[in-house]
Amino acid sequence: MIYSDQTRILIAVDCIIFGFDGENLKLLLIHRALEPEKNKWSLMGGFVQPDESLELAANTILNKLTGLEGVYLEQLQAFGELKRDPIERTISIAYFSLIDIHKYETQISHEHHAEWFPIKEIPHLIFDHNEMVEMAKKKLRYKAALHPILFELLPEKFTIPQLQSLYEGIYDSEFDKRNFSRKILSTGLLIKQNEKDKLNSKKGAFYYVLDKGKYSENFHAFLNLIPNPDHLQFV
Amino acid sequence: MIYSDQTRILIAVDCIIFGFDGENLKLLLIHRALEPEKNKWSLMGGFVQPDESLELAANTILNKLTGLEGVYLEQLQAFGELKRDPIERTISIAYFSLIDIHKYETQISHEHHAEWFPIKEIPHLIFDHNEMVEMAKKKLRYKAALHPILFELLPEKFTIPQLQSLYEGIYDSEFDKRNFSRKILSTGLLIKQNEKDKLNSKKGAFYYVLDKGKYSENFHAFLNLIPNPDHLQFV
DNA sequence: TCAAAAGTGTTCGGACTACACCCATGA
DNA sequence: TCATGGGTGTAGTCCGAACACTTTTGA
Numbered sequence: 001m002i003y004s005d006q007t008r009i010l011i012a013v014d015c016i017i018f019g020f021d022g023e024n025l026k027l028l029l030i031h032r033a034l035e036p037e038k039n040k041w042s043l044m045g046g047f048v049q050p051d052e053s054l055e056l057a058a059n060t061i062l063n064k065l066t067g068l069e070g071v072y073l074e075q076l077q078a079f080g081e082l083k084r085d086p087i088e089r090t091i092s093i094a095y096f097s098l099i100d101i102h103k104y105e106t107q108i109s110h111e112h113h114a115e116w117f118p119i120k121e122i123p124h125l126i127f128d129h130n131e132m133v134e135m136a137k138k139k140l141r142y143k144a145a146l147h148p149i150l151f152e153l154l155p156e157k158f159t160i161p162q163l164q165s166l167y168e169g170i171y172d173s174e175f176d177k178r179n180f181s182r183k184i185l186s187t188g189l190l191i192k193q194n195e196k197d198k199l200n201s202k203k204g205a206f207y208y209v210l211d212k213g214k215y216s217e218n219f220h221a222f223l224n225l226i227p228n229p230d231h232l233q234f235v
Numbered sequence: 236m237i238y239s240d241q242t243r244i245l246i247a248v249d250c251i252i253f254g255f256d257g258e259n260l261k262l263l264l265i266h267r268a269l270e271p272e273k274n275k276w277s278l279m280g281g282f283v284q285p286d287e288s289l290e291l292a293a294n295t296i297l298n299k300l301t302g303l304e305g306v307y308l309e310q311l312q313a314f315g316e317l318k319r320d321p322i323e324r325t326i327s328i329a330y331f332s333l334i335d336i337h338k339y340e341t342q343i344s345h346e347h348h349a350e351w352f353p354i355k356e357i358p359h360l361i362f363d364h365n366e367m368v369e370m371a372k373k374k375l376r377y378k379a380a381l382h383p384i385l386f387e388l389l390p391e392k393f394t395i396p397q398l399q400s401l402y403e404g405i406y407d408s409e410f411d412k413r414n415f416s417r418k419i420l421s422t423g424l425l426i427k428q429n430e431k432d433k434l435n436s437k438k439g440a441f442y443y444v445l446d447k448g449k450y451s452e453n454f455h456a457f458l459n460l461i462p463n464p465d466h467l468q469f470v
Numbered sequence: 471t472c473a474a475a476a477g478t479g480t481t482c483g484g485a486c487t488a489c490a491c492c493c494a495t496g497a
Numbered sequence: 498t499c500a501t502g503g504g505t506g507t508a509g510t511c512c513g514a515a516c517a518c519t520t521t522t523g524a
Contacts, residue, residue, distance in 0.1 A: 002270055002322050006282045008243030011315075011326060035237055050242045050324065054315030078313045078328045080246075080289030087237055089285065091246060093313045093326075145457075161476070178478065179514065201475040203521040227514070396503070413505065414487065436502040437495040462487075 010090040013057040014045035014129065016076065016136040017066070019101040020153035022162060024118050025169045026101065027133065029125070030065070031113040036087055037126040043133070044112065045092065058095040065114060067107030072098040072152040076136055084128045092128075096136040098152035119169075144170060145226045147219055148189055151210050159197045159205035160184065167225065175227055183225055189214050245325040248292040249280035249364065251311065251371040252301070254336035255388035257397060259353050260404045261336065262368065264360070265300070266348040271322055272361040278368070279347065280327065293330040300349060302342030307333040307387040311371055319363045327363075331371040333387035354404075379405060380461045382454055383424055386445050394432045394440035395419065402460065410462055418460055424449050 017028040032042040044065045048057045058073055076094040084090065101116065117123065122133055144150050150166055164180050184190065191211050196204030252263040267277040279300045283292045293308055311329040319325065336351065352358065357368055379385050385401055399415050419425065426446050431439030 003245060003282070003325075006245055007285045009246050009283065009285075010238060010241055011244050011246070047238070047241045048244065048315070048326075050244075051317065053317055054313060054326070057315075075312060077310060078289055080283070080328070082286065082288055090238075091283075091289070093315070159476090176515070177476085178516085181477075182479095183513085198522090201521090202523045203474080203476050205476060224513080394503090411488075412503085413489085416504075417506095418486085431503095433495090437497080438493070438501080438503050439495080440503060459486085 010085075010088055011048040012045050012090050012092040013048055013054060013061055014043040014092050014094050014132060015058060015061050015065075015073075016043060016094060016096040016133055017062070018096065018098050018119075018136070018140065018153065019104065019116060020150075020166055020169075021101040021116070023165065023169075025153075025166070026116040026118055027122060028065070028104075028114055029117055029123070030115075032126060033112070040126045041123045042126045043094075043129045044114070047090075048093075054093050058093075058097075062095075062097055065112055066099065066104050068099060068104060072149070076132065076139060079128055079132065081128065092132075094132045094136070096139065098140075098149070100153060100155050102155055141170060145224075146222050148187065148215060148223060148225075151189075151215065157193060157195070157197075157207040157209055159200075159207055160190075161200065161205050162197075163208075171226060179227065180225075187218070187223065189218065245320075245323055246283040247280050247325050247327040248283055248289060248296055249278040249327050249329050249367060250293060250296050250300075250308075251278060251329060251331040251368055252297070253331065253333050253354075253371070253375065253388065254339065254351060255385075255401055255404075256336040256351070258400065258404075260388075260401070261351040261353055262357060263300070263339075263349055263351055264358070265350075267361060268347070275361045276358045277361045278329075278364045279349070282325075283328075289328050293328075293332075297330075297332055300347055301334065301339050303334060303339060307384070311367065311374060314363055314367065316363065327367075329367045329371070331374065333375075333384070335388060335390050337390055376405060380459075381457050383422065383450060383458060383460075386424075386450065392428060392430070392432075392442040392444055394435075394442055395425075396435070396440050397432075398443075406461060414462065415460075422453070422458065424453065 019026045019028060028044070029041045030044050032038055032040050044061055046057065046061050048054060052060065054075070062071060062073060063069055073095055076096045078091060078093050080091045082089060084092070119137065122130065124130065125133070150170070153166060154163065160181050163184065164175060164177060167180070168174055189211050190208040193207040193209060195207045197207055198204040254261045254263060263279065264276045265279050267273055267275050279296055281292065281296050283289060287295065289310070297306060297308060298304055308330055311331045313326060313328050315326040317324060319327070354372065357365065359365065360368070385398070385405070388401060389398065395416050398419065399410060399412060403409055424446050425443040428442040428444060430442050432442055433439040
């Protein structure tokens with residue numbers, strides 16, 4: 001064995017799972033099942049198995065917890081401080097994921113005692129998980145300012161006021177609805193439906209669906225959906 | 236040992252080191268010293284030691300190769316495909332780094348047979364290193380379009396035409412020099428010197444230095460240094 | 471008929487683009 | 498004196514920001 005004098009290290013994957021319920025941005029947390037820190041709040045994670053790529057490990061974890069497949073999943077960062085796990089050195093590769101909460105609800109597994117927490121009320125988490133969450137929030141803001149990524153958090157059909165409130169939640173500020181709707185429609189990414197959502201208003205708001213062809217085509221185009229990006233706090 | 240039934244894995248760090256010589260963007264590569272793939276071109280890398288954080292491991296590698304300290308270093312991605320190293324599974328955390336080639340030249344260690352390659356003439360590299368380089372190039376373009384990051388590649392004193400040619404090299408396109416200099420000066424990041432650089436022209440171009448206070452203050456501000464970003468290929 | 475949210479148009483200012491000439495100097 | 502690269506100003510266009518009223522309908 002050529003590399004025989006080298007040290008092997010435990011590798012974990014942890015998932016920062018964002019969800020949107022139509023009103024608030026939320027984070028999915030679990031009660032940790034293992035010692036140490038058993039029963040504390042934690043991100044969903046697990047060790048990387050010898051026959052799993054990182055990508056696959058993250059997908060597996062996500063699927064175990066939510067029952068969902070094919071959701072948006074992106075690598076955030078590797079965390080490798082020496083003492084981040086007090087039992088034994090473990091390097092964690094953090095992934096972040098965006099899902100539609102309502103889609104999740106139908107398939108939820110209760111075995112992990114998972115709960116959604118509003119993004120502004122994240123409890124104390126084990127290890128360096130709070131740091132991971134902070135970094136994921138920053139990355140989400142950063143990326144969403146440039147790419148049409150937030151559609152991943154919405155159901156198939158959604159209204160423009162819903163979309164706006166999602167943006168407003170993420171940037172913790174309010175946008176002018178005339179400018180917002182003009183900008184979002186000018187991307188050409190949305191297809192208007194005939195149906196209206198009447199839950200949130202008497203008049204009702206038209207549903208839209210994402211034009212998936214244009215979405216993948218234009219994903220890398222820079223957008224400017226956020227007014228005054230200079231004044232907002234990014235990465 | 237609570238985690239005793241888990242598999243430990245080899246972890247490496249690989250560094251994508253960009254440099255600028257005043258004319259071209261380059262990449263620092265070495266002749267690999269170990270089997271397998273001994274003597275092939277490779278990124279500079281090494282295994283993560285039990286007492287090293289990832290950050291420290293990357294800094295150590297960079298310092299071994301270039302003799303430089305305190306250079307710009309940022310985590311790129313973890314690469315974890317199963318067969319990326321044919322001998323034994325190794326997960327690599329890639330870092331990318333920006334240095335001023337001339338600063339490096341005075342401290343270079345020759346023991347690694349390192350060589351600078353123009354970014355457009357990267358040879359075949361071992362394992363998945365070409366993929367890492369591609370990703371690093373994309374990230375550099377992406378980031379440099381938004382943040383004043385390219386100063387890290389320049390010497391203390393530099394001229395605006397030099398800076399422009401750096402941007403042009405990175406985006407493989409040409410910019411209008413009037414617009415470029417207006418934009419770059421309007422950031423307030425540059426301090427004009429009385430001295431001129433006479434190497435590249437008879438008239439000579441004024442040197443500038445970076446206002447380091449404003450640089451750290453404004454690093455996260457979104458810039459728009461690249462004309463027509465829509466037409467350029469980003470991440 | 472009223473309250474509550476949806477939907478829409480216009481004006482203003484600032485930023486970006488395109489474009490051309492003069493300057494300084496070494497050879 | 499001329500060739501080479503450095504340095505600067507302006508006009509036009511486009512885009513984003515600010516801002517207010519009408520529409521629909523359930524209660």
